[in-house]
Amino acid sequence: MTPTSPDWSALRADFPILDQQVHGQPLIYFDNAATSQKPRSVIAALTHYYEHDNANVHRGIHELSNRSTIAFEAARTRTAKFINARSAEEIIFTRGTTESINLVAQSWGTKNLKPGDVVLLTEMEHHSNIVPWQLLAARTGATVRYLPVTGDEGLLDLSRLGEFLTPAVKILSLVHISNALGTVNPVAKLCARARQLGAVTLVDAAQSAGHMLVDVQEIGCDFLALSGHKICGPTGIGVLYGRGEVLEAMPPWQGGGEMILTVGYDKPTFKPPPHRFEAGTPDISGPIGLHAAMDYLDAIGRDRIFQHDQELAEHAYEQLRTKLSGIRLFGPRRGRAGLVSFLLPDVHAHDVVTLADQGGVALRGGHHCTQPLMHKLGVESTARASFYFYNTRAEVDRFVEVLQEVQKFFTA
Ligand SMILES: Cc1ncc(COP(=O)(O)O)c(C=O)c1O
DSSP, X not given: OOTTSOOHHHHGGGOGGGSOEETTEEOEEOBTTTOOOOOHHHHHHHHHIIIIIOOOSSSOOSHHHHHHHHHHHHHHHHHHHHTTOSOGGGEXXXXXXXXXXXXXXXXXXXXXXXXXXXXEEETTOOGGGTHHXXXXXXXXXXXXXXXXXOXXXXXXXXXXXXXXXXXXXXXXEEESBOTTTOOBOOHHHHHHHHHHTTOEEEEEOTXXXXXXXXXXXXXXXXXXXXXXXXXXXXXXXXXXXXXXXXXXXXXXXXXXXXXXXXXXXXOEEEOOTTGGGOOSSOOSHHHHHHHHHHHHHHHHOHHHHHHHHHHHHHXXXXXXXXXXXXXXXXXXXXXXXXXXXXXXXXXXHHHHHHHHHHTTEEOEEEOTTOHHHHHHHTOSOEEEEEOOTTOOHHHHHHHHHHHHHHHHHHHO
C-alpha cells in the first residue's frame, strides 16, 4: 500500500450490510458486478430527502418542491462532473444502463437507421446491449453484427476490425468492462476509429463507471450508459450521457408530462434535452442517492479503486489457477478488471455458487446475461466472483479455500 492509499478495511465500516454472518460464516460479498453495496452516506441522503424535502420536481412553487428540484438538478450537474461531460444538459436520468441503451435505440436508432445499415456490437455484450438493437433491426431493416472475441482469454479480435468496422456501420455500441470476462476494452481507440467513418458510438459503462475514471471527452463517445446501483447508488436510477449536438437532433422516445413545452389537442412541442427524454415524474430520490455515491467514490479516488480491484482480481486469478486443478478461467490473465469468471471441471456453476454460499461467499453463476458469448465459448454458464474496494485479500484467500472444499466434495 502506498502512503496515500486509503485504509481499505476501514472503509468497510461505511457499509453496515457487510457486518453480518451468512450460514454461520462471515459474509464475503463477491457479487459486486450484479450490484454493489451502499455506504451509510447514500442511505443517509435518501433518508434525509424523504424526511425533509420530498415533493415533486419542476412544477411546484412551494419550498419543498424548490428544494427537491434543486437537489435533483444538482445531481445532474454532479453526474456531468463525474464523467466529465461538457454540460449538465448532456445528462439524462433513466432507470439504468438497460433503459439508457433502449432510449438510444428507440430515439436515435428509429430516426437514423434504414435497410443496409449496420449496428456493430461485440461478441461480449450484455443482453441489454444486444436485444434493443435486435428489436431496432427488426423495425428498420438494419443488420446487427458482432466484432469477434478471441476465445477464453476474452479479448476483442482487433485484427478483424477492418472487416467489421465498415462505412455501413452507423453505430458502434460496446461494453467498456465485460461483466462476464473482466476484459477492459480499448474504447477510446475504437470510438476514434468509428468516428473516422462517421459512425456514432455508445459505451456501456455499467461495469466501469464506479471502478475507474471514466471521461466521456477522453473516450470520445457520443453516448455512455451507466447504472447507479452498481456504483454504490440506489437501484432504479441510471444515466445516459449524450453529446449535446446528437441529443439536440433526437426525437422524444416517451411522451407525457415534464417533457413538453406546449400541448394542444392536435400536437405537442417539446423541451430541449435532457428534459425532452424524461417524461413523467422521475425517480427523484435516486439521483440524490447517486449524488452521494459519486461524492463517496471520488473521495476515495476511482483510480485507486481500479488499482485495488485489479490487485484483488490478479491475486484471485493466480490463486485459482494454481490451487484448483483443471479450473477453466475466462478473460485476460493480465490487465483484467475486478472480476474472475471460471468453471470447475464436472461441477455446474450453480452448484459452485450454492456450496460457496454455505461458506458465506456470495458469488454468481449463470450466463451473466451474455448468452451469445457463453454459446461462443461452448459453455452454458460460469461462476463469477466480482470485487469492489471494500473487499480484501484475506476474503479472496478464504474464497479460494471454500472452492477447494467444493472441489474436494465433488471429487470425493
Ligand atoms: C456490462 C453490463 N451492461 C449492462 C448491464 C445492465 O445493467 P442494468 O440491469 O442496471 O440496467 C449490466 C448489468 O449487469 C452489465 O453488467
